[in-house]
Amino acid sequence: xxxxxxxxxxxxxxxxxxxxxxxxxxxxxxxxxxxxxxxxxxxxxxxxxxxxxxxxxxxxxxxxxxxxxxxxxxxxxxxxxxxxxxxxxxxxxxxxxxxxxxxxxxxxxxxxxxxxxxxxxxxxxxxxxxxxxxxxxxxxxxxxxxxxxxxxxxxxxxxxxxxxxxxxxxxxxxxxxxxxxxxxxxxxxxxxxxxxxxxxxxxxxxxxxxxxxxxxxxxxxxxxxxxxxxxxxxxxxxxxxxxxxxxxxxxxxxxxxxxxxxxxxxxxxxxxxxxxxxxxxxxxxxxxxxxxxxxxxxxxxxxxxxxxxxxxxxxxxxxxx
Amino acid sequence: xxxxxxxxxxxxxxxxxxxxxxxxxxxxxxxxxxxxxxxxxxxxxxxxxxxxxxxxxxxxxxxxxxxxxxxxxxxxxxxxxxxxxxxxxxxxxxxxxxxxxxxxxxxxxxxxxxxxxxxxxxxxxxxxxxxxxxxxxxxxxxxxxxxxxxxxxxxxxxxxxxxxxxxxxxxxxxxxxxxxxxxxxxxxxxxxxxxxxxxxxxxxxxxxxxxxxxxxxxxxxxxxxxxxxxxxxxxxxxxxxxxxxxxxxxxxxxxxxxxxxxxxxxxxxxxxxxxxxxxxxxxxxxxxxxxxxxxxxxxxxxxxxxxxxxxxxxxxxxxxxxxxxxxxx
Ligand SMILES: Cc1ncc(C[n+]2csc(CCOP(=O)(O)OP(=O)(O)O)c2C)c(N)n1
Ligand SMILES: [Mg+2]
Numbered sequence: 017x018x019x020x021x022x023x024x025x026x027x028x029x030x031x032x033x034x035x036x037x038x039x040x041x042x043x044x045x046x047x048x049x050x051x052x053x054x055x056x057x058x059x060x061x062x063x064x065x066x067x068x069x070x071x072x073x074x075x076x077x078x079x080x081x082x083x084x085x086x087x088x089x090x091x092x093x094x095x096x097x098x099x100x101x102x103x104x105x106x107x108x109x110x111x112x113x114x115x116x117x118x119x120x121x122x123x124x125x126x127x128x129x130x131x132x133x134x135x136x137x138x139x140x141x142x143x144x145x146x147x148x149x150x151x152x153x154x155x156x157x158x159x160x161x162x163x164x165x166x167x168x169x170x171x172x173x174x175x176x177x178x179x180x181x182x183x184x185x186x187x188x189x190x191x192x193x194x195x196x197x198x199x200x201x202x203x204x205x206x207x208x209x210x211x212x213x214x215x216x217x218x219x220x221x222x223x224x225x226x227x228x229x230x231x232x233x234x235x236x237x238x239x240x241x242x243x244x245x246x247x248x249x250x251x252x253x254x255x256x257x258x259x260x261x262x263x264x265x266x267x268x269x270x271x272x273x274x275x276x277x278x279x280x281x282x283x284x285x286x287x288x289x290x291x292x293x294x295x296x297x298x299x300x301x302x303x304x305x306x307x308x309x310x311x312x313x314x315x316x317x318x319x320x321x322x323x324x325x326x327x328x329x330x331x332x333x334x335x336x337x
Numbered sequence: 338x339x340x341x342x343x344x345x346x347x348x349x350x351x352x353x354x355x356x357x358x359x360x361x362x363x364x365x366x367x368x369x370x371x372x373x374x375x376x377x378x379x380x381x382x383x384x385x386x387x388x389x390x391x392x393x394x395x396x397x398x399x400x401x402x403x404x405x406x407x408x409x410x411x412x413x414x415x416x417x418x419x420x421x422x423x424x425x426x427x428x429x430x431x432x433x434x435x436x437x438x439x440x441x442x443x444x445x446x447x448x449x450x451x452x453x454x455x456x457x458x459x460x461x462x463x464x465x466x467x468x469x470x471x472x473x474x475x476x477x478x479x480x481x482x483x484x485x486x487x488x489x490x491x492x493x494x495x496x497x498x499x500x501x502x503x504x505x506x507x508x509x510x511x512x513x514x515x516x517x518x519x520x521x522x523x524x525x526x527x528x529x530x531x532x533x534x535x536x537x538x539x540x541x542x543x544x545x546x547x548x549x550x551x552x553x554x555x556x557x558x559x560x561x562x563x564x565x566x567x568x569x570x571x572x573x574x575x576x577x578x579x580x581x582x583x584x585x586x587x588x589x590x591x592x593x594x595x596x597x598x599x600x601x602x603x604x605x606x607x608x609x610x611x612x613x614x615x616x617x618x619x620x621x622x623x624x625x626x627x628x629x630x631x632x633x634x635x636x637x638x639x640x641x642x643x644x645x646x647x648x649x650x651x652x653x654x655x656x657x658x659x660x661x662x663x664x665x666x
Contacts, residue, residue: 051644052466103466103643114468114642130470131428132400165399166431193400195376201399267376326641328649335638 019227021296023069027226028291030065031284032306034058034085036313037094041084041101042262044317050101054115057085059256062283063188064089066229067156070237073124076142076155078135081116082188082255083128086158090123094316104323111326112334132193133166135159136185140172143181143246154240156184162193164207173214173248182240184233187250188223194259195269211248223251224281227290254278346525348518351493352382352458355500356420358529359456360390363418366504369396369408370422370458379424380460380519402431409455409509410440418504423459426513427473440509441484455510456503461489462515462553462603463640463651472640472647474552474604476513480581480613486510486534487581491555493523495578498532506534513580515553537584539591543571546661547591549614550601551577554633558601560654565661572661580610588614589621596627597664601657606634631664633657 019027038056045054057064060082068089071077079086087097092108100107100118107113108120119127126142129135139157146153163169164187176183187207191198204210211218217239221232229251236247256279258264291297297305346354359366368386370378374397377384387395398405402423409421423429429436444451463472479487486508490496496514503510540555541562548558555576562572573591577583592598598618600611611632618630633652641647 052468052642053471103645109642111643111646112469112639112641114466116468116470117642130468131430133431162400165401165404167401167403168431194372194379196372196397200375200397265376265379269375325645326643328645331641331646331649332636332638 019230024291024296027065027069027230028287028297028302029305029309030069030089031061031226031287032309034061034064034088035284036306036309037088037097038084040313040317041098042257045261046263051103052114052116053260054101055082055260056255056257056262057082059278059283060188060190060223060253061085062226062229062287063158063186063223063251063253066226067184067186067233069230070233071124071156072153073122074151075153076124076126076139076146078126078139078142078155078157079128080135080158080160080163081128081130081132082160083118084115087118087120087123087125087128090125092120092123092125094313095319098316098320099323102320102323103325104320105326105330106320106323110330133159133163133168136169136172139183140175140181143176143183144179146182147179152241154182154184154237156186158186158188160193161187161189161191161198161207162196162201164210165202173210173216173246176246177214177216180243180245182243183246184236184240185246185248187248188253189250190253190255192255192259192270195267197269206250208248208250216246216248218248218250220250220252223253224278224283224286226283226287343524344527345522346493348493348496348514348521348523349381351496351525352500352514353384353386354525355497356383356386357389358497358501359420359504360386360394362529363504365416366418366420367394367396368420368422369398370405371398371400371424373397373422378422380516382422382458382514402428403435406432406435406440406457409457410435410443410453413453413455414443414451418454420456420458420504423457425471426459426461426475427470429459429475429478436479436485437482441482445484452507453509454507456500457509457511458500458514459511460514460516462517463647464517466642466644466647468642469639474602474635476580477604477608477610479511480610484509485581486579487513488534488579489513489515489552490578491518491552491576493521493525495532497525498530499534499578501529502531502534505531510534513552518553532578535579535582535584537578537587538576539573539587540576541572541574543573543595545571545595546573546597546599546665547588547595548572548574548599548601548657548661549577549588550574551580552603554601554603554652557652557654558657561657561661564654564658568662570661570665585617585621588618592618592622593625596625599631599633599657599661599664601633601652603652604634605637606632607637609634628664631660633660
């Protein structure tokens with residue numbers, strides 16, 4: 017490991033924060049306490065953590081329907097996030113957006129998104145703005161394997177390379193678009209292959225390995241900031257929960273064996289093994305950290321539960337500036 | 338011998354049964370859309386269809402709405418009769434060129450030489466806390482495009498009959514379904530039958546006011562009518578069923594009798610179908626009217642996520658009866 021201890025511990029914490037938040041959120045949803053749909057990020061934590069550990073609030077990201085993990089990794093507060101999932105007035109979007117539109121402009125988070133593939137073109141705009149304003153930042157767009165089949169992804173990839181924009185296109189390939197396996201929705205195995213068609217580097221990385229993600233993103237960010245244009249980073253990963261919620265609709269679209277194989281490569285477990293091996297963080301300390309974070313997450317839930325519903329009079333607010 | 342016991346199906350099961358009828362009847366019919374095959378549709382609209390007809394005719398597509406509609410347009414123009422699914426109506430944004438500039442206009446632009454027998458199934462409506470991009474009622478986008486037909490069934494019976502009619506029509510027909518109605522049950526005959534496209538139904542007779550509506554607002558309007566009846570107001574409720582073409586004659590005839598009208602839809606009130614219908618009523622039945630035509634629709638905002646706000650947003654029986662009561666003064 018070439019990363020310093022502080023960075024390693026930072027990545028580790030971000031992953032646990034996501035895991036704990038998402039597990040609690042899923043539990044609450046399945047208990048009927050969170051309305052609407054929740055797409056949970058558990059299994060994919062190494063991607064958000066490895067990349068967000070290198071971004072500041074002035075670096076912009078666009079997210080997806082599976083967006084809580086990105087926001088947490090970017091510094092989202094549990095309380096205000098849960099309040100949003102509950103539809104409370106103290107939520108990041110005053111209860112108007114919910115899970116699929118959770119966002120925080122102050123943290124440089126341009127929103128989860130209910131429209132698959134909607135993020136990349138918006139990120140092109142954010143990257144253009146960064147270049148235009150001559151600031152030393154990047155934009156990062158997260159999207160799934162499924163989303164890489166939308167025309168919007170292809171238009172964004174072309175424009176980003178054409179204008180040499182400071183952008184990272186991060187494909188979180190978890191092998192499925194909803195219930196359709198990748199082999200049934202695209203003929204390529206590596207989404208990264210598509211980069212060649214637009215004239216940018218395409219990199220495949222183990223999305224369960226936070227350090228590998230960190231390092232490839234680091235190179236891509238350097239390239240972007242040097243004015244050399246975008247990179248397509250494909251992170252091979254897996255979602256441990258169902259498409260929606262934890263257990264979801266119970267469709268038999270993937271096998272338990274496949275899930276178990278991937279769970280053996282749990283990004284947090286693997287990371288903690290390494291941390292212990294290198295003497296960065298002992299197993300007991302890691303366990304303690306999980307407990308501390310769980311307590312913080314539970315406080316966030318309490319904050320959300322005790323928050324007021326929005327006043328119906330706010331319905332027509334914020335339609336226009 | 339006819340069954341004396343009426344068979345009932347849910348709204349969503351009626352979709353699947355209609356699709357099955359169509360695939361049985363028409364060799365050139367196939368189904369394509371996101372998760373329609375393996376998963377049977379995320380709402381269950383296509384449950385069992387893959388198992389019955391196989392993967393040559395029941396096709397999971399990539400998440401590529403423009404591609405899906407294009408697949409429909411191109412295959413229909415060359416002899417097939419596609420049934421394509423756009424999971425949520427909100428996703429039409431991804432494929433609006435194929436819908437508005439290709440599908441709707443190809444026949445006309447080609448001087449009548451092309452024929453596009455496409456059935457497009459899609460889900461509309463709020464009330465499930467799905468927020469601003471999964472809850473819209475955008476039927477008016479479609480009704481504004483010459484060349485398209487649009488139906489919006491309110492009952493399982495109409496779902497089946499309208500899908501079958503749509504599949505036999507030689508034009509593109511959008512079947513705008515409603516999410517909150519999916520689990521509603523109602524009588525559905527076995528075998529095939531058609532609900533004619535362009536024909537409204539009077540679902541409740543009354544003499545004091547005409548309520549013109551469609552989709553899920555039919556049941557809300559009927560609830561409102563029951564409430565109003567307690568106060569001696571008898572509302573006639575018309576389920577348009579078909580929005581394009583629209584059965585204005587039935588509306589005008591009713592309003593000529595009741596002399597008052599309220600148009601009700603879940604879609605945003607401003608520039609919604611209510612404006613069109615109110616205008617037609619004043620054009621054709623002005624002399625009969627005792628009051629201006631009233632409209633009930635959603636306020637001018639995106640659909641909010643918070644359940645409290647979403648309930649404030651949605652038209653419902655209470656808002657409808659309040660509007661009718663105000664109209665009758
Ligand atoms: C334009 C659009 N089409 C379809 C959907 C329905 N939908 C929501 S998530 C999803 C699958 C997305 O797959 P992928 O991009 O791989 O992301 P993952 O869910 O695997 O994280 C689909 C089809 C949508 N929300 N938006
Ligand atoms: Mg995926």
